[in-house]
Amino acid sequence: DTEVTQTPKHLVMGMTNKKSLKCEQHMGHRAMYWYKQKAKKPPELMFVYSYEKLSINESVPSRFSPECPNSSLLNLHLHALQPEDSALYLCASSQDQGRLHGQYFGPGTRLTVL
Amino acid sequence: KNEVEQSPQNLTAQEGEFITINCSYSVGISALHWLQQHPGGGIVSLFMLSSGKKKHGRLIATINIQEKHSSLHITASHPRDSAVYICAVVNNYQLIWGAGTKLIIKP
Numbered sequence: 001d002t003e004v005t006q007t008p009k010h011l012v013m014g015m016t017n018k019k020s021l022k023c024e025q026h027m028g029h030r031a032m033y034w035y036k037q038k039a040k041k042p043p044e045l046m047f048v049y050s051y052e053k054l055s056i057n058e059s060v061p062s063r064f065s066p067e068c069p070n071s072s073l074l075n076l077h078l079h080a081l082q083p084e085d086s087a088l089y090l091c092a093s094s095q096d097q098g099r100l101h102g103q104y105f106g107p108g109t110r111l112t113v114l
Numbered sequence: 115k116n117e118v119e120q121s122p123q124n125l126t127a128q129e130g131e132f133i134t135i136n137c138s139y140s141v142g143i144s145a146l147h148w149l150q151q152h153p154g155g156g157i158v159s160l161f162m163l164s165s166g167k168k169k170h171g172r173l174i175a176t177i178n179i180q181e182k183h184s185s186l187h188i189t190a191s192h193p194r195d196s197a198v199y200i201c202a203v204v205n206n207y208q209l210i211w212g213a214g215t216k217l218i219i220k221p
Contacts, residue, residue: 006156042200042211043157090157097207102147107156 004106006091012112013081021076021109023091029104031097032074034066035090037108043090049074050097081113117141120201120212128220133188135215137201140182145204148175148186151214152197160186160199191219 004025013019023032031050035043047066048055054066063085067075074091091106118139127133137146148160161168161175163184168175172191177184188195196219201212 040214042202042213045208088154092157102145102159102162103209104159105149105157110154 004091004093004104006089006106006109008109009107010110010112012114013078014114015081015083017081018077018079020078021089021091021111023074023076023093023106024072025093025104026072027093027095027104028071029093029095030071031094032068033092033094033103034064034074034076035092037088037090039087047076048097078111081111083113086112116213117205117210118201118203118212120199120215122215123213124216124218126218126220127191129192131191131219133191133195133217133219135186135199135201135217137184137186137212138182139184139201139203139210141203141205141210143182143203143205146177146184147200147202147204147209148184149200149202150197151200157200188217193219193221195219 007022033048034046036046037043045057046060049068063080065077088108088110090108092103094103121136145162145164147162150158150160163175163177172189174187196217198214198216200214202209
């Protein structure tokens with residue numbers, strides 16, 4: 001199984017809602033990532049979980065909070081988002097955060113904030 | 115100047131043509147990825163290279179570490195190859211992304 005799955009595929013939410021994005025992999029990978037991608041731009045790294053340790057891109061606002069319940073799952077909790085947060089959210093995993101291991105990407109969640 | 119530059123930004127070709135997309139980078143890297151993204155969709159990793167050349171089906175990727183340059187070639191291109199192709203380099207355990215090359219193959 002070389003797949004990273006993400007749910008939901010599409011999400012529409014209001015600015016006062018609380019929602020979560022889910023990401024799962026069963027490849028035994030020890031590093032998982034959240035990226036945000038705006039239209040026609042490359043993905044921007046938001047968070048990395050590597051061996052249960054969280055690394056944060058400090059430009060990411062606190063209305064995004066990651067959670068790693070176990071080594072196969074990575075959630076992204078969303079609260080009080082703004083319309084400019086509308087984007088494609090991509091999850092990825094790799095064997096570890098080291099140099100030579102490729103990242104596997106999920107299909108993404110298309111988020112629209114009204 | 116961006117650390118990872120791709121060319122061309124946009125490429126339109128006829129079905130069957132040989133396609134080349136280029137990637138130049140200015141930082142030290144431990145590996146380079148070529149990835150594909152269809153409109154509105156997720157990202158598929160095509161290749162990860164640290165030296166030499168790799169081939170998968172009609173796709174070939176090469177890298178010249180000394181010149182800090184990589185190329186992605188598509189032979190016998192097909193309309194289903196239409197997508198954005200992204201070069202990303204691994205630098206200090208992070209990916210630095212190119213802006214992507216939008217490829218359209220016309221039947």
